[in-house]
Amino acid sequence: MQYVTAHPDGILAVDAGYCRDGLAAIHLVIHHGQAAIIDTGTNASVPRVLAALAAAGVEPANVAWVMLTHIHLDHAGGAGSLMCALPNAKLVVHPRGVRHMVDPTRLWEATSAVYGAEQTFAMYGRLAPVAEERIVPATDGLELEMGTRRFTIIDTPGHARHHICIWDHTASAFFTGDTFGLSYRELDVDGRPFVFPSCTPTQFDPDALHASIDRMMSFGPQAMYLTHYSRVTDVERLAGDLHRLIDTQVAVAQAARGDGVARHVEILAGLEQIVREEAERQGWTLAEDDYMEVLRLDLELNAQGLGVWLDACREQALTV
Known part of the structure; x- marks a missing residue:
């Protein structure tokens, strides 16, 4: 599949098809026939995710976790639709985001205030709700398991107050959403990535963002998986x-x-x-x-x- 890139440790990057190629990645962690999904892209991304799972030999019923780094719609807009296709998955989202997944009305309105209602609908479609009993609040320090694969959730405000990052113990890497900035492959020079902070509306907090970056670096990560766009190394320099x-x-x-x-x-x-x-x-x-x-x-x-x-x-x- 042209829109799927394989990385070490069973991690796949699925291009969300959002706005342009190479702008937003959905990450799949494949482990012994099970999968965890980090961020969902938009409703239009859901068929790509399901196709990537099928190509990796993972049945929809064997997806254990769908984890949202935060609830901005380029990361979470497809969550409700995707969860409908994954009967046994639990949705993991910051406690501040739980109510917005149960009833996405205010999330839609907030996004429309930035982009306008017409453009918001064109970009994201209608947001489907998620039943509250299928949601796990992602409290700081939460440990999740998928067979022998372990993940730790940390609270990472700065880009948004509802932002988490996910530490993958096997990969020694974080899935960072927007906390570790944006890094597009078009701007790499001889494999050397460039990273740029994301200060988008409406909850940017520079002091909190500095602290969140430092906290992630204290884990000694070997790589970071950014939603925009996927795997980077040389993380000390980038930080x-x-x-x-x-x-x-x-x-x-x-x-x-x-x-x-x-x-x-x-x-x-x-x-x-x-x-x-x-x-x-x-x-x-x-x-x-x-x-x-x-x-x-x-x-x-x-x-x-x-x-x-x-x-x-x-x-x-x-x-x-």
Whole structure:
């Protein structure tokens, strides 16, 4: 299958088919005829996941866990539909996300506030609910088993307050959702990945994100599996780059003047300048128009998220 990539330790990356190839990965952990799924993509991704399971020789009834790193719809939009096809699976989601999986109405409304209702429906379709008795709240430190395979859940706020990361003891690797940033294969140079923080609306918290990255690194991971996009190694270097680029983006936001559209435009221009500087630092051979196109959606969302964070900081200062 062209949209499935095999990685070590029985891990498969399934391209979610979200917006473009290579943007979002759904990860399958295959172990002795069973499977765990990390993130689900959208409703449109479900047939790909089921086909990948079949190709790996896993029956739908033998999927033990569907784990959501967080409930943003590019990660969780297909959860309800996928769970309908997996009769014995349990859905693992941050405690803050449980009610939104049971009744996705507010999740839909929040996403529509960012993208607009028409675009939200086009991107994600209708969200199916999940019965509460099939949901396991992913409390910090929760241990999950799949035969002899073990996973540990850790709470990782910063990108969102409802974010978890999943430690795979066999692979010595984390499934990181958006906490360990974004790393697209088009921007690799001789196999050397580039990583960029995700500061999307509406719960970006730089201090919490720094702390979550440090906590993950304390496990000594050999690899990270990012939703955007899949496996990276050289994690010590990448963690350092993430810390640096979080601070750089925050500085751009803090230097912006005014409010509303003018401030957003200024922040976005500052983020684009960061990317130009990174292009030189990383040695990219892509033309500027090409690498900006790879990061276009993320830069726009980061600019929005930084604006929301600035407003929250101002409101907090006024109430002290």
